[in-house]
Amino acid sequence: MPAVLFRYTNDLRIDAHRGLQAAAALGPVLPVFIIDRAMEATFARSPRRAAFVLRAVDALSGDFRRIGQSLIIRRGPAGASLRRLARAVDAQTVVWTARYDPASQHADARLQAELEEAGLRVCSIHDSPVVAPEALPGPAGGGFRSFAAYVPAWMQAEVDESPTADRWLACDLHAEPRPQDWDATEPALSVPDVEHPDAAVDAFLGGPILQYSARSKTPAVAGTSHLGPLLSIGRIAAHDVAARVRARMRDPLLLAEERASLAEFLRSLARRDFFSQLAWFSPLIGDEAYQEKMRDFPFATTHPHLDAWRTGMTGFPLVDAGMRQLRATGWMHPFVRRVVASFVCFDLGVDWRIGRDEFARYAFDDEPVSATGNWQWAAGVGADLAQFPRIFNPTKQRARYDPDGQYVRRWIPELATELLASHESEQLGLPLFGEQTYPAPIHSHERAAQAFLARYRAHRAAKG
Numbered sequence: 128m129p130a131v132l133f134r135y136t137n138d139l140r141i142d143a144h145r146g147l148q149a150a151a152a153l154g155p156v157l158p159v160f161i162i163d164r165a166m167e168a169t170f171a172r173s174p175r176r177a178a179f180v181l182r183a184v185d186a187l188s189g190d191f192r193r194i195g196q197s198l199i200i201r202r203g204p205a206g207a208s209l210r211r212l213a214r215a216v217d218a219q220t221v222v223w224t225a226r227y228d229p230a231s232q233h234a235d236a237r238l239q240a241e242l243e244e245a246g247l248r249v250c251s252i253h254d255s256p257v258v259a260p261e262a263l264p265g266p267a268g269g270g271f272r273s274f275a276a277y278v279p280a281w282m283q284a285e286v287d288e289s290p291t292a293d294r295w296l297a298c299d300l301h302a303e304p305r306p307q308d309w310d311a312t313e314p315a316l317s318v319p320d321v322e323h324p325d326a327a328v329d330a331f332l333g334g335p336i337l338q339y340s341a342r343s344k345t346p347a348v349a350g351t352s353h354l355g356p357l358l359s360i361g362r363i364a365a366h367d368v369a370a371r372v373r374a375r376m377r378d379p380l381l382l383a384e385e386r387a388s389l390a391e392f393l394r395s396l397a398r399r400d401f402f403s404q405l406a407w408f409s410p411l412i413g414d415e416a417y418q419e420k421m422r423d424f425p426f427a428t429t430h431p432h433l434d435a436w437r438t439g440m441t442g443f444p445l446v447d448a449g450m451r452q453l454r455a456t457g458w459m460h461p462f463v464r465r466v467v468a469s470f471v472c473f474d475l476g477v478d479w480r481i482g483r484d485e486f487a488r489y490a491f492d493d494e495p496v497s498a499t500g501n502w503q504w505a506a507g508v509g510a511d512l513a514q515f516p517r518i519f520n521p522t523k524q525r526a527r528y529d530p531d532g533q534y535v536r537r538w539i540p541e542l543a544t545e546l547l548a549s550h551e552s553e554q555l556g557l558p559l560f561g562e563q564t565y566p567a568p569i570h571s572h573e574r575a576a577q578a579f580l581a582r583y584r585a586h587r588a589a590k591g
């Protein structure tokens with residue numbers, strides 16, 4: 128049987144891999160990872176994410192070595208590299224897993240055309256979502272536009288098993304050393320463990336998942352899975368995690384709240400799939416607002432306090448703690464992300480794309496469609512049907528979800544001994560803290576929110 132090239136992108140594992148499995152069904156597989164210009168551009172945008180991805184590539188190379196196989200690494204244009212490799216091993220087919228953001232969809236379509244012109248067959252497989260977009264075509268065949276309608280269909284959908292591929296091509300090609308350019312960035316930053324990804328899944332499914340409902344909205348505790356970074360590079364498979372959670376739900380001895388927690392965690396995975404299918408069926412999950420009426424809404428491109436937002440110095444503790452957590456760890460608690468996003472879009476009136484790109488510089492879990500989908504949702508320009516933007520009051524949210532200030536004090540040491548309630552009183556400009564360096568709130572949230580709403584209403588009214 129002729130050899131098959133499998134091109135890795137953000138699916139960096141061997142086990143439970145639908146793409147590899149499909150490739151192995153066609154012939155002995157040669158696994159390939161190519162660092163092309165587009166990938167280098169994303170690496171340059173976020174050196175910490177580059178270091179994370181390349182560590183995962185090292186881990187994948189190690190996984191292959193252990194089974195006596197090589198991961199072939201190349202640097203250069205993907206088309207030329209794949210054509211050369213196909214000639215060298217006499218392969219006729221190239222397989223990869225589908226990507227969903229418009230830029231990658233476009234690049235993959237161009238690459239497919241180039242390879243087909245060169246006489247190669249290309250297969251693209253849905254591996255990243257739990258449920259492939261085409262499996263849930265929605266009421267009119269163009270996917271779902273509302274998460275509320277999508278999620279019941281998703282919960283009913285079959286999740287197929289993906290046995291591990293075990294047919295490899297024996298050849299004497301060598302992997303080029305992968306680039307070291309990004310290794311030295313931020314040595315103090317602790318990168319998620321790409322060597323033992325299954326341990327992270329086992330640890331979460333082994334216990335904490337059963338309290339997910341109760342604990343996932345409390346930023347001070349580790350109540351969510353933290354699996355986002357590993358999912359974003361495919362070091363673990365969302366479909367594999369979902370299959371295990373579904374199996375767990377069949378346990379008749381579960382308490383009602385444990386069952387509810389498992390279901391809520393599945394809902395989170397469904398949200399990831401929702402944005403993928405939205406982008407698959409409609410390339411608007413890119414740089415344009417999904418809602419047509421909001422495409423020309425005059426969001427600002429800058430603001431005198433934008434840098435204060437970026438660096439965690441707005442004087443609103445929940446917002447600042449979130450931004451500092453992101454910078455320090457590459458991850459921000461999901462609930463805090465909403466408040467932080469609301470603040471930049473509504474309090475500051477700044478364009479959601481600027482907020483999204485700021486997150487992307489620091490986050491390990493930078494998944495383009497999830498990032499864009501969530502930022503559009505947060506800015507009130509996305510695919511949901513909310514009548515008005517959801518403007519979070521950062522002070523009330525802090526009081527409700529971090530009542531004793533444990534989370535904000537962890538990230539804002541300046542507040543270690545301060546009374547949060549008096550700090551948050553928004554007494555503008557008052558030097559409440561004497562020698563302290565942490566600022567008073569930069570403005571009145573109420574007034575900023577009212578001003579934004581007035582502009583929002585006027586815009587919607589003008590659009591009819």
Ligand SMILES: Cc1cc2nc3c(=O)[nH]c(=O)nc-3n(C[C@H](O)[C@H](O)[C@H](O)COP(=O)(O)OP(=O)(O)OC[C@H]3O[C@@H](n4cnc5c(N)ncnc54)[C@H](O)[C@@H]3O)c2cc1C
Pocket residue numbers: 343351352353354355356358359395396398399400402459460461462464465468486490492493494495497498499501502505
């Ligand atoms: C403004 C904003 C920006 C975001 N940017 C990103 C991003 O760049 N990349 C990213 O993967 N997620 C993003 N999210 C979604 C979510 O916050 C993260 O997936 C989550 O923080 C990851 O932490 P976790 O793994 O502990 O999540 P858990 O709560 O344990 O959820 C498990 C998994 O479900 C998925 N998930 C959960 N919530 C969402 C959601 N709202 N949208 C999509 N998938 C979800 C993720 O894959 C997550 O790892 C963003 C959310 C907001 C509000």
